[in-house]
Amino acid sequence: xGIKILAExxxxxxxxxxxxxxxxxDMIDNIAVMNExxxxxxxxxxxxxxxxxxxEESEVKEKDLTEYKxxxxxxxxxxxxxxxxxxxLLGEGRRLADEIGCSLSAVLLGDNVKGLADELFEYGAEAxxxxxxxxxxxxxxxxxxxxxxxxxxxxxxxxxxxxATHIGRDLAPRVAARVDxxxxxxxxxxEIDPGEKGLMQTRPAxxxxxxxxxxxxxxRPQMATVRPGVMKKAxxxxxxxxxxxxxxxxxxxxxxxxxKLLDIVKGKKALVNLEDTEVIVSGGRGLGKKExxxxxxxxxxxxxxxxxxxxxxxxxxxxxxxxxxxxxGKTVRPRLYFAIGISGAIQHIAGMQGSDTIVAINRNPDAxxxxxxxxxxxxDLYDVVPKLITAIEEMKSA
Amino acid sequence: xxxxxxxxxVPDTNEVRIDPVKGTLIREGVPSILNPDDKSALEEALRMKxxxxxxxxxxxxxxxxxxxxxxxxxxxxxxxEGILLSDRAFAGADTWATSNTIAKAIEKIxxxxxxxxxxxxxxxxxxxxxxxxxxxxGIPQVSYVQKFFIDGxxxxxHRAMEDGYEVLEAKTPILLTTIKELNVGRYPSIPRIxxxxxxxxxxxxxxxxxxxxxxxxxxDGSPTQVKRSFTPEQKGAGQILEGTTDEKVRKLVEILKxxxxx
Numbered sequence: 001x002g003i004k005i006l007a008e009x010x011x012x013x014x015x016x017x018x019x020x021x022x023x024x025x026d027m028i029d030n031i032a033v034m035n036e037x038x039x040x041x042x043x044x045x046x047x048x049x050x051x052x053x054x055x056e057e058s059e060v061k062e063k064d065l066t067e068y069k070x071x072x073x074x075x076x077x078x079x080x081x082x083x084x085x086x087x088x089l090l091g092e093g094r095r096l097a098d099e100i101g102c103s104l105s106a107v108l109l110g111d112n113v114k115g116l117a118d119e120l121f122e123y124g125a126e127a128x129x130x131x132x133x134x135x136x137x138x139x140x141x142x143x144x145x146x147x148x149x150x151x152x153x154x155x156x157x158x159x160x161x162x163x164a165t166h167i168g169r170d171l172a173p174r175v176a177a178r179v180d181x182x183x184x185x186x187x188x189x190x191e192i193d194p195g196e197k198g199l200m201q202t203r204p205a206x207x208x209x210x211x212x213x214x215x216x217x218x219x220r221p222q223m224a225t226v227r228p229g230v231m232k233k234a235x236x237x238x239x240x241x242x243x244x245x246x247x248x249x250x251x252x253x254x255x256x257x258x259x260k261l262l263d264i265v266k267g268k269k270a271l272v273n274l275e276d277t278e279v280i281v282s283g284g285r286g287l288g289k290k291e292x293x294x295x296x297x298x299x300x301x302x303x304x305x306x307x308x309x310x311x312x313x314x315x316x317x318x319x320x321x322x323x324x325x326x327x328x329g330k331t332v333r334p335r336l337y338f339a340i341g342i343s344g345a346i347q348h349i350a351g352m353q354g355s356d357t358i359v360a361i362n363r364n365p366d367a368x369x370x371x372x373x374x375x376x377x378x379x380d381l382y383d384v385v386p387k388l389i390t391a392i393e394e395m396k397s398a
Numbered sequence: 399x400x401x402x403x404x405x406x407x408v409p410d411t412n413e414v415r416i417d418p419v420k421g422t423l424i425r426e427g428v429p430s431i432l433n434p435d436d437k438s439a440l441e442e443a444l445r446m447k448x449x450x451x452x453x454x455x456x457x458x459x460x461x462x463x464x465x466x467x468x469x470x471x472x473x474x475x476x477x478x479e480g481i482l483l484s485d486r487a488f489a490g491a492d493t494w495a496t497s498n499t500i501a502k503a504i505e506k507i508x509x510x511x512x513x514x515x516x517x518x519x520x521x522x523x524x525x526x527x528x529x530x531x532x533x534x535x536g537i538p539q540v541s542y543v544q545k546f547f548i549d550g551x552x553x554x555x556h557r558a559m560e561d562g563y564e565v566l567e568a569k570t571p572i573l574l575t576t577i578k579e580l581n582v583g584r585y586p587s588i589p590r591i592x593x594x595x596x597x598x599x600x601x602x603x604x605x606x607x608x609x610x611x612x613x614x615x616x617x618d619g620s621p622t623q624v625k626r627s628f629t630p631e632q633k634g635a636g637q638i639l640e641g642t643t644d645e646k647v648r649k650l651v652e653i654l655k656x657x658x659x660x
Contacts, residue, residue, distance in 0.1 A: 002490050002617050021409070036462045040490030040617050043627045141529075141539055166559050170541045173493065173526035177533040182494060182621030185524035200625065206411060206521050212627045219621040258538040259568040262554075267562035303660070315434075321579070328523055336659050346629075347411065357659055358636075359650065365638075374636035375653060377646045387647045395651055395660065 002040040002056060007031050009052035019047030021206050043210060068158040068220035071097040072129070074148075074171075075106040075120055076163050078139070082116050084233070084276070085163030089226060090123040091234035092190060093161055096199070099192040102158065105129055107151060109144055111137040114245070121243040123234040129155065131248040135257065138264070139167050142257050145174040147250045152179050154248065157221050159199050161190075164225035176223050182216035183223040188230050188331070188350070198222065204327045209346045229275035230331045230354075274325065278335045279305025282325055282352070283313060286341020286362060286381060290318040295385055296340060302392045308332070308352075310342045326351035341381050344369030361385065399453045401443045402504055403477065404515040404531065405436040406459055407468035411520050432468050435516025437583035439576040442546055443514050444476040444584065454478050456507060460488055460499055466600055473594040474586030480600040481507070487605045490617030493522075497530030499615050502608045504535060511551070513573040517542055528575035540566055541575040 005016075005025075012030040024037035025044060032052070045053050073089040075082060090106065097104040106125040108116060110132060117128040131147050152160065152175065160175075162168035164186045176183035189202040193215070199222040201214045216222040274280060281300040283293055293307060300307050308330075309323040325332055327347035337355035341362060342348060349372050352358070360373035361381050370376045377384055409428045432440075440457065447453040457472035459465050460483040469480030483503055491499065504510065513535075515528035525541070532539035544563060545556035551570045556563040558577055605615060612618055639646040654660045 036486065037464075038489060040624070041627055042624045046626065046628065141541075145533075166542050166557075169525045170529060170539075173524075173529040174533050174539070176526075177494065177497065177530040180621075182492060183526060184622055185493075185522075185526055204523070205627070206409070209411060210627050210629055213625045214622045215625045216622050259540055259566050259572075261564060262567055263565040264559075265556075265562045265565065328518075328520065336654070357654075357657065359654075370638065375650060376636065376638040377650060378638060379643055379646065383643050384647060387643055388650065391647050391651045392660065395655065 003034065003038060003042060003045065004054050004056055005032050005034055006052045006054065007033075009050050011050050011052070013049070015047045015049065016044040016053060019043050021210060041205075041210075041212070065158075065218070065220045068156045070103045070105055070155075070157045071100065071159040072157040072161070072221070073104070073106050073125070074160065074162040074168065075108045075116065075125075075128070076165060076167055077108065077110055077113055077116055078167075080110070080113060080116070082119055083163060083165065083228075085165060085168075085226070085228040086120075087123050087233045088228070088231040089161045089163060090120065090125060092226065092231040093159075094124045094234060096159060096190060096192055099194075100158070100197050103127065105157070107131075107148065107160075109136055109147055111135075117243075117245050118239075121239050122236050124237060125243070127244045127246055129246050129248060131250050133250050133252045135252045135254055136250075138261050139171075140257050140259060140261060141170055141174060142259060143252050144171050145178065146256060147248075147252060148175050149178045150250065151248050152221060155246075160221045160223045162223070162225045164227045168225050172223060172225050179221070181219040181221055181223060182214075183225070184214045184216070185225050187224045187226050190224065190226070199224070204347070204350050227331050229333060274306060274308055274323070274330045274332050277306045277332075279303045279338075280308045280325070280332055280334045280336075280352075280355075281305055281338040281340065282308035282310065282342060283319075283340050284310035284342030284348075285312045285316075286343070287313065287318070288341075292341070292381075293319055295382070299338070299340075299385055299389050299392075302389050302396075303336070305334070305336070310345070310348045312345075339369050339373065340385065342369055343367045344372065399446070399450065399512070400510045401446065401453060401455045401512045401514065402507065402510050403436070403440045403443050403455060403457050403472070404459070404500060404513065404528070405440060405457050405468055405472055406433045406516070406519045406521075407431070407461055407465045408433045408519050408521040430464075430467065432471050433516050433519045433521075434578050435518055435520075435576060437516070438578045438580045439514035439516045439574075440472055440475060440477065441581045441583040442576060443512070445581070446548065447476060456481060458500065458503060458507075459483070460491075460496060460503075462489075463602075466602070469600045470591075470594050471586060473599060474591040475584055476590065478599065482600060482602045483604075483608070484602055485604040487612060487616050490620065491615060492620035492622045493524055493526035493530055494621050495615050495617075495619035497527050497534055498619065499608065499610065500527070501531045501534035502610050503603060504531070506603075506608065511570040512548075512553070513537075513571070515573065515575045517575045517577050525575070528573060532573035535571075535573070537571050537573055538568055539573045539575070540568065543574045543576045544579045546574065546576075546580065 184201040333354035518525035
């Protein structure tokens with residue numbers, strides 16, 4: 001099981017030692033040897049130029065997969081309003097369904113939410129699996145997990161996609177464990193293996209420092225969560241008239257809900273919406289102090305944008321986590337992205353490299369951020385940014 | 399009151415750099431730390447123990463032998479005992495197999511009132527293991543806990559949402575996953591560090607102790623498999639503006655304007 005080093009093939013090059021993120025390979029008598037740190041991540045397999053490291057196929061219990069058909073998108077709604085990520089998933093789901101050669105459906109749970117079905121049809125769903133109940137007005141783990149599990153077991157989709165929201169990340173793991181299948185979190189890319197037609201799910205791991213492509217070969221459905229803002233929204237289309245609503249009865253009672261929802265409190269957090277904004281001005285450790293964000297806010301104001309941040313400054317409590325861009329923060333793709341005093345750790349780059357134009361301002365000419373920037377300025381941000389604000393203001397008043 | 403806190407030793411992913419020539423991870427000097435969300439999970443349990451000495455806290459982790467360090471850290475912060483689940487047979491586990499293994503260990507521990515987990519670990523960022531342990535144990539969960547109150551067997555929590563929070567109430571036993579906004583974790587105390595190493599209240603369990611079929615643990619028990627790992631491709635480098643600061647700023651504004659970015 002797992003990763004194996006073929007000692008007789010090892011050429012002592014030590015490439016694998018450098019490739020291992022977990023310090024799990026030692027050179028003993030000039031031969032690479034795996035130690036107990038190995039997590040079977042496979043990073044070493046690709047690093048070896050001599051085929052000396054192999055992944056052994058595992059013995060897994062077989063399950064009949066052929067009865068699972070179709071791509072499902074979990075159409076998350078809150079207070080009767082469809083979440084943007086559901087539309088993004090329909091865009092992605094359409095592409096996947098076409099490649100597999102199967103249908104695309106949305107699954108819609110709630111109370112009195114049937115009216116959202118037309119919207120889902122317009123964004124490409126061929127069918128909407130609907131289950132309503134007065135005890136499902138708001139999301140609850142127990143209620144939604146029970147109903148969705150029953151629906152998956154009844155209709156057997158081969159792929160189920162969720163938005164990686166606070167609700168999706170609460171619901172999906174519970175359902176995956178209950179239907180006994182795998183779940184891949186926070187995918188940034190989904191593809192179909194042309195041969196097996198399986199779902200290849202690519203996600204950042206190790207803090208975004210490596211990417212891993214995950215497969216779920218012997219269990220169905222193949223389940224994944226996808227971060228909001230990563231996939232492009234589905235285009236609206238004319239309905240074909242063949243769309244169907246499939247209603248699934250559920251008898252969920254209050255006794256099924258072990259956790260009671262007492263109240264929903266809306267916070268100031270609604271104001272931070274990095275995913276939907278066109279211009280982001282992000283700051284990092286190079287600001288030197290918390291107050292540096294006041295300057296960035298001025299630049300953001302002059303550009304009609306919002307402020308973002310790297311993980312380092314969020315960890316230092318200079319700014320709230322809601323502003324964090326990157327692997328454990330938000331994935332953004334604005335028209336214009338400023339990275340100011342940000343060195344460019346991969347986990348940050350993973351969250352912003354989809355931006356149309358990236359401008360980097362950093363004192364260190366060797367900073368990694370310049371490798372992804374379209375336009376770079378090497379210099380002291382406290383010198384550059386005030387002048388930039390002035391220049392923009394002048395241009396606007398001209 | 400018995401509390402189990404699931405923790406994990408993780409590499410400090412903020413400290414990881416990529417070798418610009420080879421494109422591989424530079425792992426020298428990357429420290430191992432107690433996962434930040436897990437620290438908040440443990441701190442919340444410790445605050446209950448501060449109030450009531452009857453509270454008994456078990457910290458549990460799964461990992462290679464050196465993951466014992468993180469249990470010592472937990473005990474030095476104030477936990478009563480530690481359990482390390484370590485076996486080559488557990489290696490390569492995805493969240494399904496990990497949660498299965500930890501849940502089996504929790505069943506072996508026996509009675510508990512509360513299970514705290516960090517929301518997610520910074521090396522995997524899946525946020526799946528907590529909810530899946532709850533599912534295996536058949537108990538309710540609340541994830542993203544940012545405030546926690548307990549009165550007898552009733553817990554009341556604030557669950558962070560993207561645009562505010564929910565107020566939720568439930569009876570024990572329950573599993574809660576916590577975020578770092580919940581509290582600020584304490585430092586281990588010197589006397590407790592000494593005591594932890596002197597008394598060594600850490601048990602190591604292998605699969606001989608848990609006796610789970612090989613098909614349900616480690617790589618073989620994992621529905622998901624890593625097909626390939628690679629370093630993320632990066633966008634090609636653009637242009638670096640030259641000149642004095644004023645010239646650079648003027649060029650930048652000109653480029654942005656000509657591209658209709660302003």
